[in-house]
Amino acid sequence: MSDAAQGDSGVVAVGAERGIAVGGAAGGSGTGIGGGVGTSTGIGTSTGVGGDSGGGGVGAGGGTVIGAAEGAGQASARLLRLFEAHRLTPTQRRIAHCLVRKADEAPFLSSVEVAELAGVSQPSVTRFAVALGFDGYPALRRHLREVAPAQALPAGAAYNAYQQAVHAEIENLRHLAALLADPAPVARAGAVLAGSRPLPVLGLRAAGAQARGFAYFAAKVHPDVRLLDEGGTMLADRVDASVRAGASALLCFALPRHPREVVDALTYARAAGLTVVTVADSAFAPVAAVSDLLLPAAVGTGLAFDTACAPMLLGRVLLESMCDALPDAQARLEEFDAYAAARGMFVD
Numbered sequence: 116m117s118d119a120a121q122g123d124s125g126v127v128a129v130g131a132e133r134g135i136a137v138g139g140a141a142g143g144s145g146t147g148i149g150g151g152v153g154t155s156t157g158i159g160t161s162t163g164v165g166g167d168s169g170g171g172g173v174g175a176g177g178g179t180v181i182g183a184a185e186g187a188g189q190a191s192a193r194l195l196r197l198f199e200a201h202r203l204t205p206t207q208r209r210i211a212h213c214l215v216r217k218a219d220e221a222p223f224l225s226s227v228e229v230a231e232l233a234g235v236s237q238p239s240v241t242r243f244a245v246a247l248g249f250d251g252y253p254a255l256r257r258h259l260r261e262v263a264p265a266q267a268l269p270a271g272a273a274y275n276a277y278q279q280a281v282h283a284e285i286e287n288l289r290h291l292a293a294l295l296a297d298p299a300p301v302a303r304a305g306a307v308l309a310g311s312r313p314l315p316v317l318g319l320r321a322a323g324a325q326a327r328g329f330a331y332f333a334a335k336v337h338p339d340v341r342l343l344d345e346g347g348t349m350l351a352d353r354v355d356a357s358v359r360a361g362a363s364a365l366l367c368f369a370l371p372r373h374p375r376e377v378v379d380a381l382t383y384a385r386a387a388g389l390t391v392v393t394v395a396d397s398a399f400a401p402v403a404a405v406s407d408l409l410l411p412a413a414v415g416t417g418l419a420f421d422t423a424c425a426p427m428l429l430g431r432v433l434l435e436s437m438c439d440a441l442p443d444a445q446a447r448l449e450e451f452d453a454y455a456a457a458r459g460m461f462v463d
Contacts, residue, residue: 305436313339
């Protein structure tokens, strides 16, 4: 079941007995964070369209993004609808994109031929079929042969796969804007983070870039920001060190695919007494149950690797909120600007 099926009313509370995390639905008729008016379309319900080359995202959970394939062939549209309800791995997305591009031939291709066209192994094609709910690739191929052709779609401008990914991200940003109609949760999160000295910022694997970006700018206004972007046995030690130094909160960026280590680290941080603020791709992400305040921002799944424009922007919004809660933030920024000018640090 996609997140869209779960989120058409009210606030989503997450985070065990301490959980005060809020967030609208991660799909479908999403609601605002913390009970904001939910009139926006769901995260990732893009109306972007696939061109003749059959681009288009695949994936559910945390933001289904798939094109309507206006103006594309009937076979391409049929395949896009088949892939819509499934979140696929990067390898599986390559297979999906290959089949969409070869939509007319897909029902007659063997698994070996699909593997060669997509540049993957034959077992990967089998796993792809299983991920779609079939017993194996032969069952998937039979389905493609038996399914009735899709009705002709209305004429319109066709977008290629790259354009479609951009339009999907635009939809994610629109949904984020709707969630931010109620700024209270972000304001509360900013105050919690501003009051933590030091402030540990966690982001592993795919979320490392968001964590590093936030930590870089936060260090301009916060006196002690500690980036935790490496896992392993030292991660718990670094959380302990932050607690001993006086930390009261931890900010986490959590994006698919969610490493088990992040869930373990947040569980450990909460047990150590830290308030966990998490920016995640969905209010139903695995980290929700171990977060005290969760702020959702969908990722795009239209390309082989997820795109994270909305989580990055939400991180900047959270940074702005934190600046509002730091009385000396402006003075620190002005001091840095004077220092940078004196050193000739930047080229105009």
